[in-house]
Amino acid sequence: MTEQAPRNKPSATGGTGIVADERVRPISPLRRALIRPELGAICGTILVFVFFFAIARNSGMFAPEGVMNWGVVAAQFAVIAVGACLLMIAGEFDLSVGSMIGFSGIIIALLSVTWQYPVWFAILVAFAIALAIGALNGYLVIRTGLPSFIVTLAFLYILRGLTIFISISTTRQTIIGGVREVAAGDPLAWLFGGKVLGWLFVWLADIGLIGKFVAGPRAGQPVVDGIPILIVWALVLVAFGHILLTRTRFGNWIFASGGDAQAARYVGVPVDRVKILMFMFSAFCATVFATCQVMEFGSAAADRGLLKEFEAIISVVIGGALLTGGYGSVIGAALGALIFGVVQQGLFFAGVESSLFRVFLGAILLMAVILNTYIRRMITGER
Amino acid sequence: MTNPLIELVDIEKHFGPVIALNGVSISVLPGECHCLLGDNGAGKSTFIKTMSGVHKPTRGRILVEGREVAFASPRDAMQAGIATVYQDLAMIPLMSVTRNFWMGREPIRKIGPLRFFDFQKANAVTMEEMRKMGINLREPDQAVGTLSGGERQTVAIARAVYFGAKVLILDEPTSALGVRQTANVLSTIARVRAKGIGVVFITHNVRHALAVGDRFTVLNRGRTLGTALRGEVKPEELQDMMAGGQELAELEGSLGGTV
Structure with a gap:
């Protein structure tokens, strides 16, 4: 029966005859360490810190209040970057993040201030609407088979237009203020506004580790009076996203959906569900951002969140994710957001013209994409 | 017959x-x-x-x-x-051999109410099944993209066999x-x-x-x-x-x- 077989397969008779291909060089540990999505972001973070430590060390950038300053900006980027990161790894984009931020903010302010519903109710409604729009985004992408780039671009305009329309037609203005007043004592609003660990900073000031105000109405209080809740949100979302992606079954499905949706479907991965859920998560992150911003400023404006979708995507790409999906890292995206925050505020501390920030943005984006393409070739062995 | x-x-x-x-x-x-x-x-x-x-x-x-x-x-x-x-x-080239092998059927390890991907078990089984098919992996988290076309087919076959294909x-x-x-x-x-x-x-x-x-x-x-x-x-x-x-x-x- 099988006597004919060996003639046709001379090299594979031994049990482990296929093993070592002599043309594949063993990979050095260094090279292996290089092949990880976060590499570019880690290098970038180190570079950026060294750079600003060199030129802006005495500007107060690395004093506690300076750290809080760029920390909050980095946290803002990180919150939306986590959503964009998981979605991009699942193989899709969401360009409606920025418009969603403006939309959710106006919903909260409109419901709570103009129509005088309780703030917690306004927040819950905003999240419910945002999740529904995220699901609609995902559903349309799945059902039509169109690129998510186009579908969410449509929602970028639809949501922004609706936001301005709703705001003007109900209040005759595009900014709705007075949220802080109605939010006082609300059972849910504290989760998105204010600061935590205030007692720790009072104690740190008492033992002299951080300074106190010496004059003015806040004399005697520490210069940093707590960690803004937005930073806590950023840390929680990054930890959640990272564990979900790397340590769970669902995380494997995210990689598979973005890596090759058809191959994933053939082995029973619910690709449609994964993608729709990731669109909803992206909308959730945008609404967390919006709610924190509304609580911090005490107002909502129809033009909030402009260009945020691109900043989120750039953070993710700096973090090593591939635009084509299937590969990336939440930690990387968080580092991308950190680089963003440090540079944006650092240029201010260093007294550099702030328009240069955009030049930097474009340059670092280009570098990151080139590096990612190279790393991808190393992983897949493409030429 | x-x-x-x-x-x-x-x-x-x-x-x-x-x-x-x-x-x-x-x-x-x-x-x-x-x-x-x-x-x-x-x-x-x-x-x-x-x-x-x-x-x-x-x-x-x-x-x-x-x-x-x-x-x-x-x-x-x-x-x-x-x-x-x-x-x-x-196979999906950007994902590791283990992730590919278990795709859609990931083993679960429970910690309290949380359910995690049991990488320890997944890696051990993957290495063993690959060895049976005559492929010695450098490591189970090596990307499938580093394997040759024939090895990729073999991983897919090993996966089907392991999950009880008749x-x-x-x-x-x-x-x-x-x-x-x-x-x-x-x-x-x-x-x-x-x-x-x-x-x-x-x-x-x-x-x-x-x-x-x-x-x-x-x-x-x-x-x-x-x-x-x-x-x-x-x-x-x-x-x-x-x-x-x-x-x-x-x-x-x-x-x-x-x-």
Whole structure:
């Protein structure tokens, strides 16, 4: 029966005859360490810190209040970057993040201030609407088979237009203020506004580790009076996203959906569900951002969140994710957001013209994409 | 004679006005390698997609171990023990071997109410199964992209076998491979067959088919031209049947008989 077989397969008779291909060089540990999505972001973070430590060390950038300053900006980027990161790894984009931020903010302010519903109710409604729009985004992408780039671009305009329309037609203005007043004592609003660990900073000031105000109405209080809740949100979302992606079954499905949706479907991965859920998560992150911003400023404006979708995507790409999906890292995206925050505020501390920030943005984006393409070739062995 | 694992009787499949399959019958016995030969457009792909639950047949019956079934989805077919390894969709190159191996069926380790991917178990099983198939991985989290085309097919086959496939459908596993990698895949087929799994080997290469096949069914223009046993049929005859007995006749002399 099988006597004919060996003639046709001379090299594979031994049990482990296929093993070592002599043309594949063993990979050095260094090279292996290089092949990880976060590499570019880690290098970038180190570079950026060294750079600003060199030129802006005495500007107060690395004093506690300076750290809080760029920390909050980095946290803002990180919150939306986590959503964009998981979605991009699942193989899709969401360009409606920025418009969603403006939309959710106006919903909260409109419901709570103009129509005088309780703030917690306004927040819950905003999240419910945002999740529904995220699901609609995902559903349309799945059902039509169109690129998510186009579908969410449509929602970028639809949501922004609706936001301005709703705001003007109900209040005759595009900014709705007075949220802080109605939010006082609300059972849910504290989760998105204010600061935590205030007692720790009072104690740190008492033992002299951080300074106190010496004059003015806040004399005697520490210069940093707590960690803004937005930073806590950023840390929680990054930890959640990272564990979900790397340590769970669902995380494997995210990689598979973005890596090759058809191959994933053939082995029973619910690709449609994964993608729709990731669109909803992206909308959730945008609404967390919006709610924190509304609580911090005490107002909502129809033009909030402009260009945020691109900043989120750039953070993710700096973090090593591939635009084509299937590969990336939440930690990387968080580092991308950190680089963003440090540079944006650092240029201010260093007294550099702030328009240069955009030049930097474009340059670092280009570098990151080139590096990612190279790393991808190393992983897949493409030429 | 043992009973067939799967039997497809007079399968017809119409796509609108196009009749892709017009009465195809095949059966697969445990431990046999049944080669399905056919030129491009003969209906091979449509037929295996019907077998693996992607398409529903317009007419005809599918029997799994003697019982008539109707697959609603590829998942149904998988649960009935029919696994398909597609030529280009077998693996996701950017993901690790372990992640690919367990894709869709990840082992779970519970910590309190939380459910995590059990990488310890997944890695150990993957390494072991790969070793059985004759591939020594450098490490289980090495990306599939670093493997050769033949090794990727082997990982996909090992995965199907590990998850209890009774019938393994291989869609042109050798068509994009070089000589040595082809030999590796053919020896993997021999290994799988030895476990009592029925293999359906789709190819248009008569040499590859004759190397491992027990029975040969030729498809031409949506019909079966009959099934031949090993030893009963010459390569030239198979070749002729695939081509519909026409155009290749003149070429034979200069090509040495087979293509």
